[in-house]
Amino acid sequence: MVEPEFKKAPKVWLDGKLIPWEEANVHLGSHTVQYGLGVFEGIRAYKQDDGSTAIFRLQEHIQRLFSSAHILGMELPVTEEAVIEACCQVVRSSGMDSCYLRPTAFYGQGQMGLGALNNPVHVAVAAWAWGRYLGDEGMRKGTRAHVSSWQRMSAKSFLVKGKVTGQYVNSILAKREARAAGCDEAILLDEFGLVAEASGENIFIVEKNVIFTPPRSAPILDGITRDAIIHLARDMGYTVVEQSFTRGTLYCADECFFTGTAAEVTPVREVDGRAIGKGERGPVTAALQDSFFKTVRGSNPRRLSWLTKV
Numbered sequence: 001m002v003e004p005e006f007k008k009a010p011k012v013w014l015d016g017k018l019i020p021w022e023e024a025n026v027h028l029g030s031h032t033v034q035y036g037l038g039v040f041e042g043i044r045a046y047k048q049d050d051g052s053t054a055i056f057r058l059q060e061h062i063q064r065l066f067s068s069a070h071i072l073g074m075e076l077p078v079t080e081e082a083v084i085e086a087c088c089q090v091v092r093s094s095g096m097d098s099c100y101l102r103p104t105a106f107y108g109q110g111q112m113g114l115g116a117l118n119n120p121v122h123v124a125v126a127a128w129a130w131g132r133y134l135g136d137e138g139m140r141k142g143t144r145a146h147v148s149s150w151q152r153m154s155a156k157s158f159l160v161k162g163k164v165t166g167q168y169v170n171s172i173l174a175k176r177e178a179r180a181a182g183c184d185e186a187i188l189l190d191e192f193g194l195v196a197e198a199s200g201e202n203i204f205i206v207e208k209n210v211i212f213t214p215p216r217s218a219p220i221l222d223g224i225t226r227d228a229i230i231h232l233a234r235d236m237g238y239t240v241v242e243q244s245f246t247r248g249t250l251y252c253a254d255e256c257f258f259t260g261t262a263a264e265v266t267p268v269r270e271v272d273g274r275a276i277g278k279g280e281r282g283p284v285t286a287a288l289q290d291s292f293f294k295t296v297r298g299s300n301p302r303r304l305s306w307l308t309k310v
């Protein structure tokens with residue numbers, strides 16, 4: 001699988017100003033460049049069925065950005081409202097009707113040591129066009145995943161609920177190993193051997209029409225797409241159980257799918273060389289994909305409050 005299309009938006013919002021992408025640079029001496037102490041978000045803006053553009057669950061993403069900063073003890077020099085408005089400005093100035101947004105908060109120059117407390121915090125929002133993160137074919141037919149030799153970080157050592165820059169080394173190691181093994185994505189187990197999540201997605205399985213996903217108490221990112229799918233599935237009458245499961249249960253599931261802002265709702269057809277269900281996108285996954293894409297395009301009257309028009 002090749003990396004999806006990457007077409008950058010011409011303007012980046014940095015500390016209150018829209019500037020050209022090429023000028024949005026960071027100095028080598030910035031604390032976050034050296035040590036990875038920073039926070040970020042991934043958000044999608046979608047072209048709506050009425051032709052306008054709206055950002056999906058913008059408020060929840062910005063709240064999570066501030067929560068990630070809060071758990072690190074990082075004080076952001078802006079309000080949530082200002083970052084929300086920055087995201088809208090970046091989309092408006094991008095000339096794109098759909099794109100991926102990347103708000104980031106990072107420590108700049110000042111002290112170099114690990115104990116530095118007073119380096120300035122910068123906040124930026126960049127955007128780019130991003131196709132199907134796990135491929136068009138993956139979206140229709142299902143992706144191939146393997147269980148990683150890397151373990152999902154333990155809550156004993158990391159702030160697993162934060163979308164923290166440096167913590168993504170864990171995901172990158174797992175993703176690279178999966179690619180080298182000829183798979184599209186890595187599934188990480190937690191320290192107890194239970195299925196946690198994928199390198200950049202939450203995981204769901206379906207057994208006899210009941211949908212299972214690891215609970216929020218598991219060492220997973222509290223995915224906003226995960227939350228959306230739980231709501232949409234319940235709206236459609238499915239039972240959703242937030243409960244951990246083992247690798248064996250995953251192998252024997254009728255269906256499996258990933259959720260994430262980048263990956264949206266992507267079926268998983270194979271794990272560790274074993275077919276999941278019939279080895280293709282299953283009917284529950286297809287129904288949830290359909291509901292998800294209608295919702296993000298503004299065609300689900302019940303969930304219009306999840307969309308912020310730019």
Ligand code: PMP
Pocket residue numbers: 042171197198199200201202220221222223224225226259260261262
């Ligand atoms: N888990 C991890 C590790 C992730 O990086 C992401 C992507 N943000 C997710 C799950 C899915 O979260 P969301 O649906 O909020 O994008």
